[in-house]
Every structure is written in C-alpha cells, then in structure tokens.
Amino acid sequence: MHTSSLQQNILAELDHELVTTRKLLALVPFEQADYQPHPKSMKLGQLAVHIVNLLAFKQLFVQHPSRDFLDPNGPKPGPAPTSHEGLLARFDEASASLRAALQESDDEKLTDGFRLHRGEQTLLEMPKATAIRIMGLNHSIHHRGQLSVYLRLLDIPLPAMYGPSADDKIWG
Known part of the structure; x- marks a missing residue:
C-alpha cells in the first residue's frame, strides 16, 4: 500500500502499533498489578495504565497548539482502570478517539507547531x-x-x- 501523505503515514504506523499494544495489554495480570521488578520501576498496573493514557496525550498533540502542565484545567486521564475489561475498554475508546482526531487533521495542520511546557519553561517545541x-x-x-x-x-x-517472539513455536 502506498501512502503519500504525512497524515496517512502516521495513521498507518499508529494502526500497526495499536494492534501490538492491545495484544500485550490483554496479557496484564491485574491480580499482580503491584508487581515491581525494581524499586525505581513503575508497578505493573501503573505501567499498563500509563501506556493507555498516552493515547490521550497523542490526541492532545493533534488537536491543540500547546499543553501547560501547570494548567489546573488541563486534561486529566480519570481514575485508573482496575481490571482487564476496564483497561481494554479505555484503550479501545482512546484509540478510536485518537484515530478520529488524526483523520480530521491534515498534513498542513500536522506541520503546525506544538509546545509542551510547565508555565514559562518550555519542555519541547x-x-x-x-x-x-x-x-x-x-x-x-x-x-x-x-x-x-x-x-x-x-x-x-x-x-x-516485530516478528516471532521467543515463545512462538517457529523458534523451536
């Protein structure tokens, strides 16, 4: 398939990554949500929720010119899901919303600038x-x-x- 626009290329990449991400999220054992491989690591449940919440962050880049982390009215992810069903429902909803935002955008809008900041401190532009x-x-x-x-x-x-895992039978 030939994709010639910036928007179409991002959508194709997003669609590929969403399939893989959903497969992995479906394996998260919520009964072990507090599992933490190292004291500096996020807990398993926190990490899974963070991955899902990043979809809304991506949508922010598409639809807004900036985000100030100090803005008390800025978007908030809401309560963390505590089950597979809740996690995957949020993932599916956020995925669909992000795809819709990208479909409503175009190459010109995607070349506009975005500024992520904390008050006057620019984190990225x-x-x-x-x-x-x-x-x-x-x-x-x-x-x-x-x-x-x-x-x-x-x-x-x-x-x-991105190819077979060590658990796939192809590796023998």
Missing part, C-alpha cells in the same frame, strides 16, 4: 507530526518494551511484535 512520533508513538513503544520485560519476568508468554 516541535511540529505536531514530530511530537506525535517522538513523544507519542516512540514513547508508547518504549513503555510497551518495559511491559514486555515485566511480563517475561512473570513468566507470561509474549506475542509476536
């Missing part, structure tokens, strides 16, 4: 498409990698992500 890829997709993939390590340490077989 870049084109929206770049912010979506770096602080959105890459950030999510990074945390998804962490989640795969947590699951491996809990002896939960992993699905294929």
